[in-house]
Amino acid sequence: MTDQGLQFPKFYVTAPSPCPYLDGRIERKVFTELRGPDAAALNEALGRVGFRRSQSVVYRPACEGCSECVSVRVRVKDFKPTRSMRRVAKSNSDLKAEVRPPIVTDEQYELLRTYLEERHADGTMADMTAEEFRDMVETSPVPTVLVEYRRAIDGKLMATALTDELSDGLSMIYSFFNTQETSRSLGTYLIYDHIVRARYANQPYVYLGYWVKDSPKMNYKGRFRPLERLGQNGWFEIQDQEAPK
Numbered sequence: 001m002t003d004q005g006l007q008f009p010k011f012y013v014t015a016p017s018p019c020p021y022l023d024g025r026i027e028r029k030v031f032t033e034l035r036g037p038d039a040a041a042l043n044e045a046l047g048r049v050g051f052r053r054s055q056s057v058v059y060r061p062a063c064e065g066c067s068e069c070v071s072v073r074v075r076v077k078d079f080k081p082t083r084s085m086r087r088v089a090k091s092n093s094d095l096k097a098e099v100r101p102p103i104v105t106d107e108q109y110e111l112l113r114t115y116l117e118e119r120h121a122d123g124t125m126a127d128m129t130a131e132e133f134r135d136m137v138e139t140s141p142v143p144t145v146l147v148e149y150r151r152a153i154d155g156k157l158m159a160t161a162l163t164d165e166l167s168d169g170l171s172m173i174y175s176f177f178n179t180q181e182t183s184r185s186l187g188t189y190l191i192y193d194h195i196v197r198a199r200y201a202n203q204p205y206v207y208l209g210y211w212v213k214d215s216p217k218m219n220y221k222g223r224f225r226p227l228e229r230l231g232q233n234g235w236f237e238i239q240d241q242e243a244p245k
Contacts, residue, residue, distance in 0.1 A: 009032040009033070009042065010032060011030050011031065011032045012030070012031055012032065013028055013029070013030050013031075013062060014028055014029045014030075014031065015028070016028050019063070019066075020124065020217075021068070021069070021212045021215040021217060021218055022066075022068060022212065022214065022215055025063070025066055025068075026063065026064075027061060027063050027066075028061070028062045028063055028064070029059045029060065029061055029062055030059065030060055030062040031057050031058065031059035031060075032046075032057070032058060032059075033056055033057055034053070034056050034057065034058055034141045034142065035056060035141060039056075039141035039142055040141070040142045040143060042058075043058060043141075043142045043164070044166055044167060044168075046058050046060075047166065047171065047207065049230070050071040050230045052071075052209050052210065053140075053142065053164060053171070053173060054136075054173075055135060055136055055139055055140070056139055056140075056141050061210070068212050068213065068214065068215075069210040069211075069212055070210060070211050070212070070213075070229045070230065071207075071209070071210060071211075071229065071230040072207075072208050072209070072210070072211040072221055072222075072227050072228065072229050072230075072238070073169070073205040073206060073207045073208060073227070073228050073235070074191075074195055074205065074206045074208065074224045074225075074226070074227055074228075075204065075205065075226045075227075075228055075237070076169065076195055076198045076199050076203060076204055076205060076206060077199065077204065078226050079195050079199070079224070079225070079226070080225070081192065082223065084188075085188065085192055085223075088184070088185045088188050088189050088192065089189065089192055089193075091183060091184050091185070091189075092149075092184055092186070092189045094151060094152050094153065095149045095150065095151060095152065095158060095159075095189075096149070096150050096151075096152045097147055097148065097149050097150075097193060098147070098148050098150070099145050099146075099147050100145065100146045100147070100148055101145065101146070102137045102138055102140055102144045102145060102146055102162070103137070103138060103146075104130075104133055104134045104137050104138060104146075106130075107157050108133075108146070108148075108157065108160050109130050109133050111157055111159075111160065111176060111177070111178065112128070112133060112160075112176050113128075114178075114179065115176035115177060115178075115179055116128065116176070118179045119179055136162075136174070137162060140164070142164055143164065143165040143166075144162065144163065144164050144165070144173070145162075145163055145165060146160055146161070146162055146163075147160065147161040147163055147190075147193075147194075148160050149161075149177075149186075149189075149190070149193075157178075158177060158178045158181065158184075158186065159175065159176065159177035159178065159186050159189075159190055160175065160176060160177070161174075161175040161190050161194070162174045162175065163194065166203075166205075166207070168203065168204055168205055169198050169203040169204055169205035169206055169207060170194050170197065170198050170203065170205075170206050170207065171206075171207040171209075172190070172191065172194055172206065172207065172208055172209065173209075175187070175190045177190065187220070188220070188223075191206070191208065191221075191224060192224075194206050195224070205228075208221045208224070208227075209221075211227075211229070222238065225238075226238075
């Protein structure tokens with residue numbers, strides 16, 4: 001894919017607001033809209049320099065005096081699951097995954113509502129309505145799928161992942177799951193499963209969005225190795241001393 005011929009987009013900056021990851025910090029974002037026939041190409045081009053998609057917008061942090069939000073991706077061909085990850089995969093071997101088109105269902109929304117109430121009651125998405133959820137999923141201007149995870153024994157929906165399909169891998173946009181099934185470690189399993197899917201498809205990367213080392217909400221991403229981070233001179237591997245084991 002080449003970026004030649006793409007019309008240069010207009011960028012905007014959000015007003016300052018409290019950082020959702022680090023107490024006492026202020027965040028700002030730079031963003032632009034994805035639209036028109038070049039939306040998918042623009043999304044990929046900006047994704048490679050640290051932007052993240054949300055509905056028809058791509059954004060990246062532009063905070064003054066802080067650079068803790070780091071774009072990260074798993075290098076699929078070299079990924080080696082830890083013993084803990086292998087246990088998680090075994091614990092979820094009874095789940096059946098299905099890739100579906102980006103069309104929401106009441107069942108998905110009910111699972112999302114419970115997830116938000118129990119895990120992110122103070123977050124920006126806490127009051128998301130069914131219509132807002134539908135917009136989040138169905139207005140994607142780029143190739144997007146929903147991956148549903150159901151118990152094989154009774155078909156109960158246990159987790160859902162909204163995932164963009166890129167030319168060089170998969171980008172995990174948002175995922176939610178049954179928070180009562182704590183022994184399954186479903187958050188870890190969804191990432192593990194996406195890495196396996198990318199490997200089967202011979203895709204080099206799984207993009208995990210932003211990693212914030214000192215945020216309990218975000219530092220779990222550092223366990224998936226080898227993990228590459230975006231720096232001033234491109235992507236490079238995070239060293240052992242940087243990431244939690």
